[in-house]
């Protein structure tokens with residue numbers, strides 16, 4: 001078998017994608033399918049860290065949070081990512097993959113705190129590390145957490161797994177005429193206000209020279225293909 005193209009990557013999974021066809025929460029078949037993809041790559045010896053969003057449960061900027069203090073709503077969003085992280089870790093355990101969930105906010109009875117050297121040790125031991133609670137700060141998103149943790153652990157690439165198969169000229173769900181970029185620079189993505197990821201995440205990855213691949217989590221085999229160096233999704237580069 002040919003070797004994977006990457007040794008260590010940060011995978012950002014969309015929380016919203018966890019819903020599958022449901023209106024809310026975690027769809028069992030969907031999480032099992034995602035975990036099967038992740039397990040395949042982990043078994044190939046790739047060191048894998050994961051950040052998962054919370055959009056399937058709660059977002060600080062969602063209509064359900066209207067009228068709330070923004071920081072409080074954002075803490076609720078971070079707690080939503082803890083729930084998704086626990087579900088993901090448990091689903092991995094069920095397929096024989098050892099995962100460690102580490103939280104950016106103190107919640108020690110439930111999940112261990114994020115300590116960078118410990119996270120690095122887990123990765124070197126071949127465990128999958130799931131970073132929960134985003135950056136631990138309100139007014140941010142899990143995309144920014146992915147950029148931050150990806151930079152901290154020295155990932156070679158951030159893989160943004162989402163419901164669309166790359167970065168488009170406009171949101172393809174709203175504009176059917178939108179076309180997909182094969183590659184795009186961080187500066188252009190920011191200047192064009194492309195909403196597939198937030199500008200803070202793009203800017204951090206640009207400054208750290210950490211490339212991002214945006215690809216479809218729904219497409220079977222896409223994650224493995226990408227890890228093997230295959231042509232998949234959109235590369236966002238310096």
Ligand SMILES: Nc1ncnc2c1ncn2[C@@H]1O[C@H](COP(=O)(O)OP(=O)(O)OP(=O)(O)O)[C@@H](O)[C@H]1O
Nearest residue numbers: 014015016053055162167168170171173194195196
């Ligand atoms: N220019 C664009 N190209 C591609 N997708 C875009 C673009 N603009 C907006 N989008 C939308 O961005 C979404 C990707 O964001 P996604 O929901 O994965 O991230 P998220 O907000 O981090 O999710 P979650 O909070 O659930 O983790 C796509 O589903 C797509 O509809």
Ligand SMILES: O=c1ccn([C@@H]2O[C@H](COP(=O)(O)O)[C@@H](O)[C@H]2O)c(=O)[nH]1
Nearest residue numbers: 053054059060074077078134135141142
């Ligand atoms: O660093 C962070 C990360 C997330 N949040 C809050 O959580 C929700 C869910 O995250 P998504 O990235 O949208 O999936 C987000 O809307 C924020 O409310 C945060 O405050 N800080």
